[in-house]
Amino acid sequence: MKRGTLIALGAFAVLLVLVLATRERQVSVGVHKLELPKLDKAQVTALELTGARNVTLRKEGEGWIVADPGKPDAKYAADENLVTSAIDALREVRNPDFVSDRAERLAEYELDDAKGLKLKVIQSGGPAVELVLGKASKNGGAYLRKAGSNDVFVHQGRLDWTVRKELKDWRKRRIVALEMDKLAQLTVRSKDGESVTLKAGANPDEWSLAEGTQTPAGFRFSSQAAQQLALQLASLHAQDFLEGDAAADSATGLGEAHDSVEAQLKDGKKVVVHLGRQPDTKDGSGTVAVRVEGDAQVYQLPQYAAAQLRKRLVDFRDLSLLRFDPQKVTKLKLQAGGKEVLVVKEGQSWKIVEPRKLPDGFELEPSQVDMQLAWLRSLRADRLVEGQVSDGQAGLASPAALVEVSVEAGPDQTLRLGKEAPGVANGGKELYARSTIDALTYAVDEGVRARLAQGLELFKRRPQPSFAGAGGQMQGLDSLPPEVRKQLEAQLRAAQ
DSSP: OOHHHHHHHHHHHHHHHHHHHHHHHHHTTTOOOOOOOOOOGGGEEEEEEEESOOEEEEEETTEEEEEETTEEEEEEEBOHHHHHHHHHHHHTOOSOEEEEOOGGGTTTTTOSTTTOEEEEEEETTSOOEEEEEEEEOTTSSEEEEETTOOOEEEEOSSHHHHHOOOHHHHBOOBOOOOOGGGEEEEEEEOTTSOEEEEEOOSSTTOOEEOTTOOOOTTOOBOHHHHHHHHHHHHTOBOSEEEOGGGGSHHHHSTTSSOEEEEEEETTSOEEEEEEOOOOOOTTSOSEEEEEETTOOOEEEEEHHHHHTTOOOGGGGBOOBOOOOOGGGEEEEEEEETTEEEEEEEETTEEEEEESSSOOTTOOBOHHHHHHHHHHHHHOBOSEEOOSOOOHHHHTOSSOSEEEEEEETTSOOEEEEEEEEESOOSSSOOEEEEEETTOSOOEEEETHHHHHHTTGGGGGBOOOOOOOBOGGGOBTTOTTSOHHHHHHHHHHHHHHO
């Protein structure tokens, strides 16, 4: 290589190094950046919102409280998760897009003193972080600026909606904090004076009635119903809060006889939830006042949530109609609507014995047998029919539907459905039902008979969905890349 060429290449290399070394400094001239003080999440002690919102959040002990700056003495427990989310969202503000530095445009972005939401985050041993948040951008995100600066940026993250909340929206709505494995017992008391105590077992599904509880003849206790009550109590969240005259005992019904639920923990502590007057609404709407013993705050629950806590002994009745291990079933017989199906297990496979002649093209799907057994095992009556009802009165001598389940090394189980049972409150239709699980008479939804009347259709192999469209191509895949589409089409065809 000629000496002149080498010299030129060397000079070029030197120039390139100089350009690279000075490029960042040169392009940074005149560039607007949002630079915020470093935020240490563990050291944050307060968040102050002023302007479009007026809320103060302050750390006290291990928790957070929220208050109106104009009424600092009226403070409430804050939802710590919401505070943490807001701090995390602020830490995510990095390199937002610059929009403008003209002061006269701040009002346009709602970043002026009249409409801006001012956020100040105070941290112990460090500088405060101060921002002003404006309106939403047309292209997503929200406008913001650093307090004291006219530089406007648009941030695409979640900061704006995590902090733009009214005072009550910051409040802690979890009414009680219970850990399921710490529960020892539950006691439900009705305003009529009835009291029922439930004892927790070693496992979640091992609840029992307290020793000595008087139960009606034939009563079967539902551990599942007790567990559902415990779960509802442990996850209780307020819909809203009552203050002033609206929270008075005379207005809520908490000053008169009312329902309550008491949870006793294994360490001896108790949590008592008092339920106020039930609203007089036919559609189940409205709210119920709730107070926790030792807490002056009165909460509001939706009526349907409060109803799940208003329990009586009858609500813990086991309404299951069949009880068997699906893995040990050897025979299943269904009769309804003039149709009969008998399915027998041979080895590890199922075979249809009745009807002897199957429709042309019919193919048994074994998994459908397992599905029907699971459904029958989970079947629950709607209610217990009070009083004595004979087979003739209930139409059970010649049942409208019949289920027979044979179990290995166990007695056969039978379920019979009869005539329509009167007394349905919601305008639906129920049928009398009786099974070998006990001697009582129940009412079940008419839909049970309708399902059993499907007969063979319950066990039929379902055709694979067709993906073929015009020209034999599979529909819905047009947007995929050609190679990906071809591979997916081949896999779907192979599975058919």
